[in-house]
Amino acid sequence: MDTLDRSRAPEVGTPPAMTFPEVEDYRLDNGVRVVLWERSALPLVSLELQLRGGASAHPAAQAGLAAFTADMIDEGTTTRTALEIADAVDVLGATLTSSAGYDAGHVRLSILRQKLREGLAVLADIVMRPTFPEAELARVRKERLDQVLQRSAEPAAVAEDAFARVLYGGDHPYGASLLGTRESLQALTRDDVVAFHRARYAPGQATLVVVGDIARAELDPLLVSAFDGWSGLGVDPAPLSAAPAPAQRAIYVVERAGAAQSEVRLGHVAVSRGTPDFYTLAVMNTILGGSFTSRLNAKLREEKGYTYGAGSVFDMRVAPGPFEAGAAVATPVTAPAVADFVSEITRLRDEPVPPDELTRARNFLALRLPQRFESVDDVVRRLSELVAHVVPLDFYAGYVAAVGDVDAQAVGDAAGRHLPVEHMAIVVVGDRSLVEEPLRALGLGPVVVLEPPAPAAEPLPPVQEEQ
Amino acid sequence: MGILDIPFRKHRLDNGMRVVLSHDATAPVVAVNLWYGVGSRNETPGRTGFAHLFEHMMFQGSLHVPKNRHFELVERAGGALNATTWYDRTNYFETVPSHQLELALWLESDRMGWMLPAMDQEKLDNQRDVVKNEKRQRYDNQPYGDWDERIHRLVYPESHPYHHTVIGSMEDLDAATLDDVAAFFRTFYVPSNAVLTVAGDFDPERTIDLVEAYFGEIPQGAPLPDLPGETELSAVIGDTVRDEVVGEVPLPRVIVAMRIPPYSSDDFAVAEVTQAVLGTGRASRLYRRLVREKRVAKDVVTFAFPLLTGAGMLLSWITGYPGSRPEDLEVALTGELEALGDTAAEEVERAIAVTETDLVRSLEHAGERADLMSMFELYFDDPGRLNTEIDRLRAVTPDEVRSFAAGRLGPDNRAILTYVPEQEP
Numbered sequence: 001m002d003t004l005d006r007s008r009a010p011e012v013g014t015p016p017a018m019t020f021p022e023v024e025d026y027r028l029d030n031g032v033r034v035v036l037w038e039r040s041a042l043p044l045v046s047l048e049l050q051l052r053g054g055a056s057a058h059p060a061a062q063a064g065l066a067a068f069t070a071d072m073i074d075e076g077t078t079t080r081t082a083l084e085i086a087d088a089v090d091v092l093g094a095t096l097t098s099s100a101g102y103d104a105g106h107v108r109l110s111i112l113r114q115k116l117r118e119g120l121a122v123l124a125d126i127v128m129r130p131t132f133p134e135a136e137l138a139r140v141r142k143e144r145l146d147q148v149l150q151r152s153a154e155p156a157a158v159a160e161d162a163f164a165r166v167l168y169g170g171d172h173p174y175g176a177s178l179l180g181t182r183e184s185l186q187a188l189t190r191d192d193v194v195a196f197h198r199a200r201y202a203p204g205q206a207t208l209v210v211v212g213d214i215a216r217a218e219l220d221p222l223l224v225s226a227f228d229g230w231s232g233l234g235v236d237p238a239p240l241s242a243a244p245a246p247a248q249r250a251i252y253v254v255e256r257a258g259a260a261q262s263e264v265r266l267g268h269v270a271v272s273r274g275t276p277d278f279y280t281l282a283v284m285n286t287i288l289g290g291s292f293t294s295r296l297n298a299k300l301r302e303e304k305g306y307t308y309g310a311g312s313v314f315d316m317r318v319a320p321g322p323f324e325a326g327a328a329v330a331t332p333v334t335a336p337a338v339a340d341f342v343s344e345i346t347r348l349r350d351e352p353v354p355p356d357e358l359t360r361a362r363n364f365l366a367l368r369l370p371q372r373f374e375s376v377d378d379v380v381r382r383l384s385e386l387v388a389h390v391v392p393l394d395f396y397a398g399y400v401a402a403v404g405d406v407d408a409q410a411v412g413d414a415a416g417r418h419l420p421v422e423h424m425a426i427v428v429v430g431d432r433s434l435v436e437e438p439l440r441a442l443g444l445g446p447v448v449v450l451e452p453p454a455p456a457a458e459p460l461p462p463v464q465e466e467q
Numbered sequence: 468m469g470i471l472d473i474p475f476r477k478h479r480l481d482n483g484m485r486v487v488l489s490h491d492a493t494a495p496v497v498a499v500n501l502w503y504g505v506g507s508r509n510e511t512p513g514r515t516g517f518a519h520l521f522e523h524m525m526f527q528g529s530l531h532v533p534k535n536r537h538f539e540l541v542e543r544a545g546g547a548l549n550a551t552t553w554y555d556r557t558n559y560f561e562t563v564p565s566h567q568l569e570l571a572l573w574l575e576s577d578r579m580g581w582m583l584p585a586m587d588q589e590k591l592d593n594q595r596d597v598v599k600n601e602k603r604q605r606y607d608n609q610p611y612g613d614w615d616e617r618i619h620r621l622v623y624p625e626s627h628p629y630h631h632t633v634i635g636s637m638e639d640l641d642a643a644t645l646d647d648v649a650a651f652f653r654t655f656y657v658p659s660n661a662v663l664t665v666a667g668d669f670d671p672e673r674t675i676d677l678v679e680a681y682f683g684e685i686p687q688g689a690p691l692p693d694l695p696g697e698t699e700l701s702a703v704i705g706d707t708v709r710d711e712v713v714g715e716v717p718l719p720r721v722i723v724a725m726r727i728p729p730y731s732s733d734d735f736a737v738a739e740v741t742q743a744v745l746g747t748g749r750a751s752r753l754y755r756r757l758v759r760e761k762r763v764a765k766d767v768v769t770f771a772f773p774l775l776t777g778a779g780m781l782l783s784w785i786t787g788y789p790g791s792r793p794e795d796l797e798v799a800l801t802g803e804l805e806a807l808g809d810t811a812a813e814e815v816e817r818a819i820a821v822t823e824t825d826l827v828r829s830l831e832h833a834g835e836r837a838d839l840m841s842m843f844e845l846y847f848d849d850p851g852r853l854n855t856e857i858d859r860l861r862a863v864t865p866d867e868v869r870s871f872a873a874g875r876l877g878p879d880n881r882a883i884l885t886y887v888p889e890q891e892p
Binding site: 009087091095110139298308363366367375377 | 530567576748762
């Protein structure tokens, strides 16, 4: 080691290969699909019971119903009170949570292997036998209405909600936040929750993703016993209506008087998870805004100092989801920041990506794969995403090769097709008196002023500063 | 014997740098983690926020690594990286595919040994802007965003290093100079003030050689200066002290903070368990009674700050509903603090179980194991505390929780911060 050369990065060997086991994929007699990845590093089991159709399975007018129902299932069952459920989970040293996204509902359990039987019993109970007590329903509704109120005071949340609404309009399920609105939450009834539960929380809609230190021969009897008596097909979610056609580019401004920063979002209705351009878009977005060294962050943070961080994402769902670029930028530089977003997106469309930048993006995606499978919870998340988006379970076995095949030509073509910058919506939540005129002067499109929502979210308790 | 038996091995370089190796080849990744014994408590008057700004500068290049190159190389290798600044320490970490261990060691050693030649005014001005935007985004443009700053001012006297928060003030950030960067680097970023942990999939013998080669020639540095200000503190605040904000918040909120024994004290485990009895999970007292039964609060939060100097801090807040009277929220919350005098054995058992679960689950990630081992080595010269931490928690008795509550959570030790919406919504 005495000839250490610090002037250049060390030469290293070849990356460790990542092998993917054959995932078991089968059905129980009652119709529940089971996806099992056995892995025995630690005596832990993590699982998700997934229910097809989340917020996209109810009308936009019922915004919030899927998440409300998920929130209510552990508020009491025919055999346990809400407190007994919470106590049982804590004493087992488990975590049990329920939530809903746009395309699926999720009930997650993470537990020590030797407590799995008891944990499954609680999970099955809240899935099969919730009673939705009126008193708890009233309390949860109140809490959720107040969350709406809190979101209205948090600029990033205001920007997200406005962006979804501008892209999808009021009639599409993707146009409303998962939480719902004041109006929709007030209108929801217990009957709505019971009906949604009956349609969605049924074996015919359910997939159980199990990862950890357990073999099928041990798992199946536990499942049969926990889910004893659960039957029914439920109701298949209807396919979503087509997303609205791209509108003319416009800048939508939401007033936040005195704001120290503007929350900026740019984007459009892009692609579904089933797009044949999946890998190309993954590489392209890594270059644009999907990594620290991406062009948007390099320009807006490391070169200009306009923001703490800028990025972009293709939020792929069962139906076409949004492409969204964004940042929180200092108020005086709002318009120049918007101009930089537009010019970086345009540059990606107009100029070929240099080979070195392309290699970096491909390696970033391919080589970090092992990290995305480190814990059993990580693996459950990966597999559950595949299930929710109807992707074959052997997807990751071909991932590294497919990412490696993406070339500059493909990225250029995909940028042309999937980054229609002249049709993107631009949302800015900030101090109108300071940002509106400069935004208008950019000449990117008309400025439309949106009503701010009625009066906010909270910072996290322990605050440590991150790079 | 505890339930955890995570292997580790210690090593010390001649320049004083402490090294911890913890091998586990479950996943083909390796975590490299560096803790420096410097944080916002070391900042001198007029330079609040500087430790954190300095942390940003550590990513701006070093003698052999141009600006942006650090991030580029790690991302190109499929790695993840970041750094955080806290009151008592600053940590830097990357997790990379196992064959890239040497890359991480090269990058970390270059900035530990040769950072200053790469510093210039443009980089400082750029990162100052970034940090000011971080402050705007996370604090100034957020409802309740200044709670942290206000609570620290109430709990710690002006002369104490925890009186100000990590993010600091805009004025002090503006005042920082390149000379400050150089002085801070020479004083605190020295091998004798650092712990390096490598965890995950690696060859231990070769790794020792690599660490020696990359870090061994960096000069040791002088002993650290004393902490600025007065570090001695009485165990309790001495009174109930208050602050109130009438402003742009959607819902009323009451925050109560109390001095507790420092993280290094044996009693900290009691504080942690008490905190969990009070507010961790839906079976906790505050959630059960104030959210579910009395329905005076819509959410509850509790947290025990693991701070080293003089006193730590236990914090609890509850958020009311529109129109809730802050005085009612305060009475409800302080009432629960006093009621801890009747804490039952089952509640303590539950609190220990949830705390233990969180700890064990986090250990699946090499990065988390490395981070905790660095901390335990830096603070207590004992990375093995990772394995015995659960035993410390399990040893806490209901009696200890009850007497802790009586001695530490009373009206002579409370800082109360109230947020009231400007207009009733």
